[in-house]
Amino acid sequence: MPIEWPAYARADGRKGIRNQIAVAYLVECAHHVAREIAAPYGERGVQVIGFPGCYPNDYALRMLSRLCTHPNVGGVLLVSLGCESLPREELHARIAESGRPVETLVIQDRGGTRSTVAAGRGWVERQLAELDEAERTTMSINELVVGTICGGSDGTSGVTANPAVGRAFDALVADGATCIFEETVEMIGCEDDLAKRAITPELGVELRESVLKAERYSVAMGYPSFAAGNATGGLTTIEEKSLGAYSKSGRGPVQGLIKPGDIPDRSGLYLLDVVPDGDVRWGFPNINDNAEIAELISCGAHLILFTTGRGSVVGSAIAPVIKVCANPETYARMSEDMDIDAGRILLGNSTLEGVAEEICGLVATVASGSPTVSESLGHREFVLGYKSFEPIGPACHPAPLAMAGSG
Amino acid sequence: MADATRPYVRLDPGDNVVVLVRHVESGDRVAGLAGGPWTMAAHLEAGNKLAAVPIAIGERVIKLGVPIGRATQAIEPGAHVHTHNLRSDYIQLEPTEPHGTNAH
Secondary structure, X not given: OOOEEEEEEOOOOOEEOOOEEEEEEOOHHHHXXXXXXXXXXXXXXXXXXXXXXXXXXXXXXXXXXXXXXXXXXXXXXXXXXXXOOOOHHHHHHHHHHOOOOEEEEEHHHHOOHHHHHHHHHHHHHHHHHHHOOXXXXXXXXXXXXXXXXXXXXXXXXXXXXXXXXXXXXXXXXXXXXXXXXXXXXXXOOOHHHHXXXXXXXXXXXXXXXXXXXXXXXXXXXXXXXXXXXXXXXXXXXXXXXXXXXXXXXOOOOEEEEEOOOOOOOOOEEEEEOOOOOOOOOOOOOOOOHHHHHHHHHHOOOOEEEEXXXXXXXXXXXXXXXXXXXXXXXXXXXXXXXXXXXXXXXXXXXXXXXXXXXXXXHHHHHHHOOOOOHHHHOOXXXXXXXXXXXXXXXXHHOOOOHHHOOOO | OOOOOOOXXXXXXXXXXXXXXXOEOOOOEEOOOOOOOEEOOOOEOXXXXXXXXXXXXXXXXXXXXXXXXXXOOOEOOOOEEOOOOEEOOXXXXXXXXXXXXXXX
């Protein structure tokens, strides 16, 4: 992999691989106005994110704060209806503190849809001109954060794409990158092995507990993470799906357990726990793949490795998504939506190591600015719902030895 | 490795199932791992599992070298191994009508 590539410097010391404007609606009632503001500028990197809920939620505020101050974001326009509960002044202040240009438009104060859209487009056009002036820097692999997720899994996912991503994760971590895996619901049956990979016994207990929490939550909801398409694709049991999903994490030691919005403070491999804490209050832990992708990005992921067997087409707002296709027949049908053909492994035309090397090469290429296929196709999906989390405890993020005692 | 007559792979030497690398149609005859050919009883997509050896009722089904559940009935070599004859040791899934959309 190249040692360095061009990037965007941010005031908090992190670096971005994209320089985008986020238009964020603060309640569903402002969604249309936000979409209209952004619509003419999609190809210039203006993207819509937001929160549909009208009732207050700390998790949603934290998620929006992290996403609006993500290193791939160079400026933020907040679109408020005016009477929603999300504290827009607080969010605005957090973004301003990060050194980014930010503006808040309140639709009720601006006189409605047309005038707010006009004001928003004016702001976006001025910011687009200024984005070109953003401070450039160079970035190296030890500053890169990569997340992984699988979606539309089938019986090939755990044989080709997922273990290939696992090997790529091992190689990226060895080069100093930060890698994040998640989907504890899909680690049911793998908790013993996961706990053994923790860098401290206390962290091992936390990792195991996160999987058991996911199992309790799944049982309470009546559905583990398993859809009809999984069964059509030959997956029979949750532990079979888990076995495949878990292999995305590679074989390296696990440095910490984080929750949405927690940003790892040093390189290595992390488990992101996306299952809400406390009683089952908010429905399914994640209603779809993009809800999990947004959470990976909230932890600072610059790009996402997305494995699929059945054939997902999604991308994401904020961070590029690299799609790794596990099933050779799916790839033959949907190659325009796939970045990497891992199904070649099944046909004997490549190996896990070969595909892992290809993934690492593409990570560097995409980090350098080349669009992924989902970016080229205009995919910028985003979804955010209600959740609640307790802060992680000290055992979840053991201090490195050199830092011991520094707090 | 899979070939034209054996469109499946045994992922680990200890596995008692193989995984299809391409779809098969009902009535297709494919070469068995050992012994005679296997006749496919249904259309199956890539990723589905076939018994590699006779599997007894209650026996653990092994894929990639680890158990993925237990057989709920005796399974002949070459037969489809899926929700009708394999159950989780963890969470019992709702009966699923496979259809190919909304997979997570």
